Amino acid sequence: MARMRSVVAGVTCVGAATLVGCKTGTPEPATTAPSPAAVAAANDVMAADATLRDATGAEVGTAELTSDDNGAVHLIVRVHGLPPGTHGIHFHALGVCDGAGAFASAGGHFNPRDQHHGLENPAGPHAGDLPNLVVNADGTGTLDATTGRATLRSGPATLFDADGTALVIHAGPDDQKSDPSGNSGARIACGIVQGK
Numbered sequence: 001m002a003r004m005r006s007v008v009a010g011v012t013c014v015g016a017a018t019l020v021g022c023k024t025g026t027p028e029p030a031t032t033a034p035s036p037a038a039v040a041a042a043n044d045v046m047a048a049d050a051t052l053r054d055a056t057g058a059e060v061g062t063a064e065l066t067s068d069d070n071g072a073v074h075l076i077v078r079v080h081g082l083p084p085g086t087h088g089i090h091f092h093a094l095g096v097c098d099g100a101g102a103f104a105s106a107g108g109h110f111n112p113r114d115q116h117h118g119l120e121n122p123a124g125p126h127a128g129d130l131p132n133l134v135v136n137a138d139g140t141g142t143l144d145a146t147t148g149r150a151t152l153r154s155g156p157a158t159l160f161d162a163d164g165t166a167l168v169i170h171a172g173p174d175d176q177k178s179d180p181s182g183n184s185g186a187r188i189a190c191g192i193v194q195g196k
Contacts, residue, residue, distance in 0.1 A: 045152040045160055050167045050191030052079065055099035060189050063167050065152060065159075072148040073159070075130070079142075079169070079189070082135045088174030088184025089143060091128030091150055095164020097190035106166040106190055108180060112156050113149075120176040125149065127157050128165070129182075132173050152195070165193045 045067070052061035061079030068074060077089065092106035109117060110128030118124045119131065127149040135141035151157050159165045169189040174182035 045195040047196040048152055048159070048193050049196060050193050052077075052167065052169065052189045052191040053097065053099065054081075054189050055102060057099055061169075061191075063191060063193075065193065067152040068146070070148070071151045071153045071155075072146055073150050073152060074146045075143070077133060077143040077167070078140075079133065079135060080140045082139050082141065082169070082189065083171070084135050084137045084139065086173035087133045087135060087141075087188075088170035088172065088182050089130050089133045090126070090168055090170075090174075090181075091130070091159060091193070092166045092168045092190075093128070093163065095166050095192045097166050097192055099190070103166075103168055103187035103190040106168050106187070107163075110150060110159070110165050112161075117179045117182055118175070118177040121179065124179075125176075129174075129176075132176075133169060159193050160195060167191045167193060 048065040050063040051059055052063060054060050060081045061077060063075060063077045066074045091110040092108065093110050094105065094107035096105035097103055098105035109126040111126040113127060115126055116123040117126050117129060119129055130147065131145050133141055133143045149157060150159055152159060168187050170184035170186065171188050172185035174184040176182055
């Protein structure tokens, strides 16, 4: 009876009507490339935070950021020791907080889609625009907001681009219409957004 030789999945077998002897070899490694979705997911950040400091370097608050299932950013800001009243707050384009320069180092608002400023501006808003932060008489305040215009995940609206981003609090309220910054005044606190 003729002998038959076959190779199946890295196993070499020799036998007649039935397989008599087999020797195992090392299987070939898979050569399938990971999907683009898997590559993007590997680079995604699901949580981030920022420590907010005033121009003297004193800590005046914290921000916690999380990504929801759709990539939107849920932001919770808690502050203390700030002047009472309504304050503009935005993501800014550069992850640099130099208090000596009144936080000009953070650049303009985060605006990768080149929109106009303001949540109420028909030609806007910037990706970095947020609702105002209200600070109570005791200097404490909380902002709980969600934005789908920025993301912690990879892509053009990521807060983790090559320059990073900062969260900046302004001295006055944001009118949510005036370009480029809502007439919200001086920058009084800043924190660099960092992945966890």
